[in-house]
Amino acid sequence: xxxxxxxxxxxxxxxxxxxxxxxxxxxxxxxxxxxxxxxxxxxxxxxxxxxxxxxxxxxxxxxxxxxxxxxxxxxxxxxxxxxxxxxxxxxxxxxxxxxxxxxxxxxxxxxxxxxxxxxxxxxxxxxxxxxxxxxxxxxxxxxxxxxxxxxxxxxxxxxxxxxxxxxxxxxxxxxxxxxxxxxxxxxxxxxxxxxxxxxxxx
Amino acid sequence: xxxxxxxxxxxxxxxxxxxxxxxxxxxxxxxxxxxxxxxxxxxxxxxxxxxxxxxxxxxxxxxxxxxxxxxxxxxxxxxxxxxxxxxxxxxxxxxxxxxxxxxxxxxxxxxxxxxxxxxxxxxxxxxxxxxxxxxxxxxxxxxxxxxxxxxxxxxxxxxxxxxxxxxxxxxxxxxxxxxxxxxxxxxxxxxxxxxxxxxxxx
Ligand SMILES: [Zn+2]
Ligand SMILES: [Zn+2]
Numbered sequence: 001x002x003x004x005x006x007x008x009x010x011x012x013x014x015x016x017x018x019x020x021x022x023x024x025x026x027x028x029x030x031x032x033x034x035x036x037x038x039x040x041x042x043x044x045x046x047x048x049x050x051x052x053x054x055x056x057x058x059x060x061x062x063x064x065x066x067x068x069x070x071x072x073x074x075x076x077x078x079x080x081x082x083x084x085x086x087x088x089x090x091x092x093x094x095x096x097x098x099x100x101x102x103x104x105x106x107x108x109x110x111x112x113x114x115x116x117x118x119x120x121x122x123x124x125x126x127x128x129x130x131x132x133x134x135x136x137x138x139x140x141x142x143x144x145x146x147x148x149x150x151x152x153x154x155x156x157x158x159x160x161x162x163x164x165x166x167x168x169x170x171x172x173x174x175x176x177x178x179x180x181x182x183x184x185x186x187x188x189x190x191x192x193x194x195x196x197x198x199x200x201x202x
Numbered sequence: 203x204x205x206x207x208x209x210x211x212x213x214x215x216x217x218x219x220x221x222x223x224x225x226x227x228x229x230x231x232x233x234x235x236x237x238x239x240x241x242x243x244x245x246x247x248x249x250x251x252x253x254x255x256x257x258x259x260x261x262x263x264x265x266x267x268x269x270x271x272x273x274x275x276x277x278x279x280x281x282x283x284x285x286x287x288x289x290x291x292x293x294x295x296x297x298x299x300x301x302x303x304x305x306x307x308x309x310x311x312x313x314x315x316x317x318x319x320x321x322x323x324x325x326x327x328x329x330x331x332x333x334x335x336x337x338x339x340x341x342x343x344x345x346x347x348x349x350x351x352x353x354x355x356x357x358x359x360x361x362x363x364x365x366x367x368x369x370x371x372x373x374x375x376x377x378x379x380x381x382x383x384x385x386x387x388x389x390x391x392x393x394x395x396x397x398x399x400x401x402x403x404x
Contacts, residue, residue: 005300007270013255016248020225021236027224030386033294034223035252036259036268043259046218047252050237053215054245057238066238068209092235098207184232 010036062133064109064126066091080104083140087130087159089113089147093183097145100191105143108133113151114158127159134166141169143198148177171198212238264335266311266328268293282306285342289332289361291315291349295385299347302393307345310335315353316360329361336368343371345400350379373400 005011010032018028035043053068060072067073074080074094084105088094094107110125122128133139144159146152160170173194177183183191207213212234220230237245255270262274269275276282276296286307290296296309312327324330335341346361348354362372375396379385385393 005276005297006268007258007275009251009255009258009270010268013248013251016244016251019244020233020248022229022233023222023224029297030294031222031224032255033268033297035256036293039256039259042218042221043252043256046215046222047249047256049211049215049218050245050249050252053211053234054237054241054249056209056211057241057245066208066212066235068211073209074207091238092232095207095231095235 062129063107064091064111064129065094065107074107080106082106082138084143085130085133085139085141086143086145088145088183089152089155090184093145093147096184096186096188096191097195100188101195102192103195110146110155113146113149113155115151122158125155127162130159131162134163134168139168141171143195144170144172145183145195146172147182148173149180149182174198264331265309266293266313266331267296267309276309282308284308284340286345287332287335287341287343288345288347290347290385291354291357292386295347295349298386298388298390298393299397302390303397304394305397312348312357315348315351315357317353324360327357329364332361333364336365336370341370343373345397346372346374347385347397348374349384350375351382351384376400 014028014032017023017031018025020028023031035046056068057066058068058070059066060070060075062071062075065072065074069076081104084103085108086097086103086105087108087110088097089110089112091109094109108126108130110127112120112125114120114122114125134142142163144156146156156172163170174196177186177190177194216230216234219225219233220227222230225233237248258270259268260270260272261268262272262277264273264277267274267276271278283306286305287310288299288305288307289310289312290299291312291314293311296311310328310332312329312332314322314327316322316324316327336344344365346358348358358374365372376398379388379392379396
């Protein structure tokens with residue numbers, strides 16, 4: 001655009017909104033204009049909510065979840081059972097499983113998958129802290145809810161090896177997750193069914 | 203969701219993001235998580251940009267555009283010619299035309315269209331201020347860049363009547379705009395062509 005259409009503050013807002021997943025450059029303009037028009041109902045509240053969340057968000061030192069408290073809401077929830085840990089690659093998978101499932105359990109977020117070609121080794125993931133949690137005792141089942149990709153399955157095998165000295169059952173999600181698919185994109189029914197018919201990992 | 207997954211600040215952020223056009227409830231979760239992960243690069247800057255824009259944004263009292271200054275950037279731009287005014291329904295149309303066109307002119311934003319059934323009459327739109335701008339003199343052409351809808355065309359006829367006492371040429375966008383279509387959704391080539399071959403309004 002050769003000539004300025006709106007003030008620099010609005011142009012900058014549009015540029016940053018365009019970087020939000022789900023919005024492109026054109027949607028960012030529409031979004032900005034909608035916010036401007038709904039100044040009291042949406043723009044001010046969203047602006048305040050962003051400032052507050054950006055300020056308060058932290059990574060849970062126990063499980064790797066993101067939240068505004070550390071330990072996180074899930075780790076401190078007294079109604080969840082400690083005996084089952086669901087291991088996920090990413091926080092988005094944790095959120096997807098929470099939406100899909102009625103299991104009142106706890107999680108462990110790896111923060112990725114083993115990927116030697118990308119230089120991601122065991123120490124780059126939250127695997128050591130997972131082993132520590134199991135070593136503390138009280139965990140009887142680990143559900144490996146990793147993506148059905150090569151990297152996900154490699155990571156699952158590695159974790160199973162690391163846990164072989166412990167009295168813990170290691171399971172994985174039922175085949176029902178499409179091969180090569182990512183948990184995060186699945187519908188909740190598929191996810192819930194896959195979780196229910198999970199099988200022993202061998 | 204029966205049990206809390208994340209702190210109330212994050213849940214509130216997701217709820218408000220879901221109201222932004224282009225994002226639904228699920229995209230809002232992905233967007234929130236992306237923001238959290240890109241805290242320094244995106245979350246803080248976007249939060250600051252929103253606060254600043256929300257604080258500073260205002261409606262131009264001369265043309266009806268939204269900007270962070272009043273009069274707006276377009277009204278105060280000395281490189282634009284005063285002789286041509288493009289009349290649009292909405293600020294989004296102004297932005298679309300600016301992106302599409304090389305015309306260095308000024309605008310007038312009506313803020314809607316005449317719609318007796320919805321109780322929108324001439325005094326609910328910025329029509330009186332348009333007539334005043336023409337009465338000031340210096341405007342030789344009014345381009346009615348309203349949507350090709352019944353309401354848009356009704357509004358165009360009304361404005362043409364109101365301007366019949368002035369020495370001003372009233373034109374409209376070339377037929378090239380699909381009938382029933384909204385300017386805002388058109389590609390820039392179509393909009394530029396329609397603007398170039400505009401015809402006398404009669
Ligand atoms: Zn936690
Ligand atoms: Zn203006």
